[in-house]
Amino acid sequence: MSMLSQAPAGAPRAAGRELTFGQAIKEALAEEMRREPRVFIIGEDVAEAGTVFKVLSGLVDEFGRERVIDSPISEAGITGIGVGAAMTGMRPVVDIMFGDFITLAMDQIVNQAAKVHYMSGGKLRVPLVIRTTMGATRRSAAQHSQSLYAWVAHVPGLKVVLPATPADAKGLLKSAIRDDNPVVFFEDKMMYQVKGLVPDGEYTIPLGVADVKRAGTDVTIVATSSMVQVALEAAGRLDGTGISAEVVDPRTLLPLDAETLIASAQKTGRVIVVDEGYQQYGVTAEIASVIAAGAFDSLDAPVARMGAMNVPVPFSPVLEDQTVPTAEAVATVAMRLCGRA
Numbered sequence: 001m002s003m004l005s006q007a008p009a010g011a012p013r014a015a016g017r018e019l020t021f022g023q024a025i026k027e028a029l030a031e032e033m034r035r036e037p038r039v040f041i042i043g044e045d046v047a048e049a050g051t052v053f054k055v056l057s058g059l060v061d062e063f064g065r066e067r068v069i070d071s072p073i074s075e076a077g078i079t080g081i082g083v084g085a086a087m088t089g090m091r092p093v094v095d096i097m098f099g100d101f102i103t104l105a106m107d108q109i110v111n112q113a114a115k116v117h118y119m120s121g122g123k124l125r126v127p128l129v130i131r132t133t134m135g136a137t138r139r140s141a142a143q144h145s146q147s148l149y150a151w152v153a154h155v156p157g158l159k160v161v162l163p164a165t166p167a168d169a170k171g172l173l174k175s176a177i178r179d180d181n182p183v184v185f186f187e188d189k190m191m192y193q194v195k196g197l198v199p200d201g202e203y204t205i206p207l208g209v210a211d212v213k214r215a216g217t218d219v220t221i222v223a224t225s226s227m228v229q230v231a232l233e234a235a236g237r238l239d240g241t242g243i244s245a246e247v248v249d250p251r252t253l254l255p256l257d258a259e260t261l262i263a264s265a266q267k268t269g270r271v272i273v274v275d276e277g278y279q280q281y282g283v284t285a286e287i288a289s290v291i292a293a294g295a296f297d298s299l300d301a302p303v304a305r306m307g308a309m310n311v312p313v314p315f316s317p318v319l320e321d322q323t324v325p326t327a328e329a330v331a332t333v334a335m336r337l338c339g340r341a
Helices: 021-035 059-063 075-087 099-113 149-153 166-178 227-239 258-268 283-298 327-337
Strands: 016-020 039-043 068-070 091-096 129-134 159-161 183-188 195-199 211-214 219-223 245-249 252-254 271-278 304-308
Touching: 016 021, 016 166, 021 039, 021 059, 021 166, 021 195, 039 075, 059 068, 075 091, 075 099, 091 099, 099 129, 099 149, 099 183, 129 166, 149 159, 149 183, 149 252, 149 271, 149 283, 159 166, 166 183, 166 195, 211 227, 219 227, 219 258, 219 327, 227 245, 227 271, 227 327, 245 258, 258 271, 258 283, 271 283, 271 327, 283 304, 304 327
Parallel strands: 039 068, 039 091, 091 129, 129 183, 159 183, 219 245, 219 271, 271 304
Antiparallel strands: 016 195, 159 252, 211 245
């Protein structure tokens, strides 16, 4: 059983039904397609196959092939269709099966989707959602295991979402579909079977609002996507050493809830930023900079960063597991920051 097969402790706080991460994604899409007839899905094997991850299984039976559209294998073409449809008033959800291949659609994303509203003087909008995947430890090798959201987050005009629980995934995806701006929504492949309580009834989670997944007083662990579970496991280990760790999940990189991150840093005085993307020039650097600038006078130590190794993700399971942060490693860094190691 994967360490991610259990929902992060304390993630969903409201009572509700237990769903997997994948079921929550599918439920969000179905509800938005029922609510808004302009919403449609396009991507490779999204209809009868329901994608290779089976997240979309059954949607074509309810909404038909005109709203759940199988496309040729062309990430650039799929995204271009989405951008054009959004500019004419539709609300497309583009499915890029593996986030590694978002590189093939970067012109459509960076030069078209992100710029059209600005270049048209506000006359055109691109209410587009690009759903894609991320994450290592699935033994998928170097071209199917990367977490490339830092590339997208570098571009003004885009919003970037990284859900970590089924409840967050559903609420954030519904908000993304209703947003009038292009949103890139990254889902960790290893989390599709994670279970958690999802609130009953209609709800959304606003983009740009972080969530304190666990309260603490001695050290803040800012963690994204799958690293939230790693951070919570590390916090549990630290309990045995007398160190109280607070875990903060930004949930969206753009917009970034700097206020919550800084407040937590001011409260604990020590911060570790944990992310599955490459550490060099990555998300950990941006978040660490925001915290250092906003909470410098409160920090008892420099902000620590933990990201993926700066190497292509290996196919070898033994080597692959060494490339991303682990709970043991996070706990070790926390103890060092707190003067216990």
